[in-house]
Amino acid sequence: MKRIYSVLVENRAGVLCKVAGLFWRRCFNIDSLTVGETEDPAVSNMIIVSTGEEHTLEQIEKQLNKKIDVIKINAFHETDSICRELLFVKVKYNRNNRKDIMENCEIMGAEIVDMNETLMTLQMCDTPDRIKTFILSLKGLGIVEVTRTGTLATAKL
Numbered sequence: 001m002k003r004i005y006s007v008l009v010e011n012r013a014g015v016l017c018k019v020a021g022l023f024w025r026r027c028f029n030i031d032s033l034t035v036g037e038t039e040d041p042a043v044s045n046m047i048i049v050s051t052g053e054e055h056t057l058e059q060i061e062k063q064l065n066k067k068i069d070v071i072k073i074n075a076f077h078e079t080d081s082i083c084r085e086l087l088f089v090k091v092k093y094n095r096n097n098r099k100d101i102m103e104n105c106e107i108m109g110a111e112i113v114d115m116n117e118t119l120m121t122l123q124m125c126d127t128p129d130r131i132k133t134f135i136l137s138l139k140g141l142g143i144v145e146v147t148r149t150g151t152l153a154t155a156k157l
Contacts, residue, residue, distance in 0.1 A: 002031070003057045004081055004153045007046040007064055008071040011037060015069045019046060022067065028052065028060050032128075034150035043071065049151050076155045086149040087124045087131050092142035094118070101141055108134045119144065 009015050016035060023030050032049040050060055061075050093101055093115075101120060105111060110124035124134055128151055135146060 001054060001057060002049065002051045002078055003060070004076055004078065004083070004151070005046075005048040005050065005061065005064065006074040006076075006153065006155070007048060008038070008073075009044050009046055009067075010069045010071065011042050011044040012069065015044070016046070018067060018069060019048075019064070022063050023050075023060075026059070026063065028056065032150035034152055047151060047153050049153070074155060076153075081153045081155055083127055083151050083153040084125055085128050085131050085151055087122075087126075087134065088113075088145075088147040089122045089124075089135065089138060090144040090146075091120050091122065091138055092118055092144055093120050097141050101138070104134065104137045104141075108137065110134060 007019070009019070020030070020033070022028075029051055030048060031051055032047070034047045035044055037043075038045050050057065052060075057075075061073060064070055064073050091101055101122075102112075105122060108124060108130065109126065110122050112120050113123045114121040124131060126134070131148065135143070
């Protein structure tokens with residue numbers, strides 16, 4: 001089972017280490033971790049995606065609530081949220097595969113953001129599942145490098 005935690009924390013040095021340490025000490029799994037400042041520069045929002053049994057996921061929330069630097073936690077399931085990731089992928093291209101790469105971009109809603117004589121950098125912002133699908137569609141076309149953000153998520157209204 002997968003759960004997403006939106007954790008508001010004090011924006012201070014060492015807070016990320018404390019939260020990551022909690023997961024490490026208790027052997028909780030982190031699938032994705034994204035941290036960014038909120039509208040208030042003194043507060044950051046951590047989006048943590050974790051998988052495990054229901055009991056484990058409940059323990060994660062309880063343990064996070066015990067942390068002094070944690071202001072508020074909102075836990076939700078994937079189906080109750082809007083999730084996005086940003087992907088950059090560099091691919092080698094030539095006369096033979098250029099058309100295939102561009103067709104994949106058009107079908108999946110990705111765009112070319114940079115290119116030189118032999119490499120294209122593609123960008124895509126979408127759900128984690130569609131990001132995975134896009135990467136798989138490029139597998140045989142010369143992937144050089146893949147860079148992904150963690151999942152950004154917010155609860156649906």
